Amino acid sequence: MDHLPAACSGCGRELGEYDSVGFERRQVRDIPLVTVVVTEHRAHRCRCACGTLTAEPVPATVAGSPSSYGPNLRALAVYLLVFQHIPVERTARLIADVTGAAVSTGWVASLLPEAESLVADSVNLIRALLVMGRILHADATTTRIGATRRWLHVACTESLTLLHLAARSRAGADTGGVLPHYRGVLVHDSLSLYADAPPAPINCAGPT
Structure with a gap:
């Protein structure tokens, strides 16, 4: 972000980017707003002209309950539990407060056996x-x-x-x-x- 003086402090002439002969800089580090993104998967049923109805199965990665959580959110929960030693209830609360994903304590606790098998x-x-x-x-x-x-x-x-x-x-x-x-x-x-x-x-x- 460039910050330019609007006018010369001497004669008052309007100044712009092409008048710049150097600058002093500062850098601000921040993180993007963390918010849950919902992706809806729709497994359609299609009827052929012959009358046959064919259904596409729900992808295995999202099969199960109508609402699930993706790998990034799951990894965050396991990281908070295992590496940061945050209790289950507080992990669920932290995720809800920071991302807007209202996860349950049961879901958080269920991730540990799965993570154990993966590692x-x-x-x-x-x-x-x-x-x-x-x-x-x-x-x-x-x-x-x-x-x-x-x-x-x-x-x-x-x-x-x-x-x-x-x-x-x-x-x-x-x-x-x-x-x-x-x-x-x-x-x-x-x-x-x-x-x-x-x-x-x-x-x-x-x-x-």
């Missing part, structure tokens, strides 16, 4: 790479699901991270599928559940 191969690859690594960090912390306190276990390197919910025990840590098979150097905070992890671990606990 299963990637998770298995991360698990295998962690097992093969030379140095591994393991830790556990608490989180809440509703009013329930749960334990979140992590196995990670500088570039890979695997998280899973399980009991605060060695058996719980093992359900992640990494520690039972790991034979490298394990770095941890001296929590008792790592005590028998082979081989001898590196204890990174500070002075007590």
Whole structure:
């Protein structure tokens, strides 16, 4: 957007774009208005001159209920749930407030099993790479699901991270599928559940 003086401050002559000899610039960054866009799919039934009625099936990507949500909105919901750790009810509210799509909490919650199946191969690859690594960090912390306190276990390197919910025990840590098979150097905070992890671990606990 060009902003030009209307007239010369000296003689008063009208000024325009061709009189410009330079400019000072500022850049404003913003995002476009986010609003849901509805695309209606109509599967028609056609009657031939011979009298036969032929129906075109609804595309598989939109089959099911009369109203559904597309891949971008579904990906946003999963991102808010999994990466940003926003509860289901607040995720539904955020999407409704920002995009105008009045999604239900049931719909939001239903996306997690679907997302899990889609990323299963990637998770298995991360698990295998962690097992093969030379140095591994393991830790556990608490989180809440509703009013329930749960334990979140992590196995990670500088570039890979695997998280899973399980009991605060060695058996719980093992359900992640990494520690039972790991034979490298394990770095941890001296929590008792790592005590028998082979081989001898590196204890990174500070002075007590």
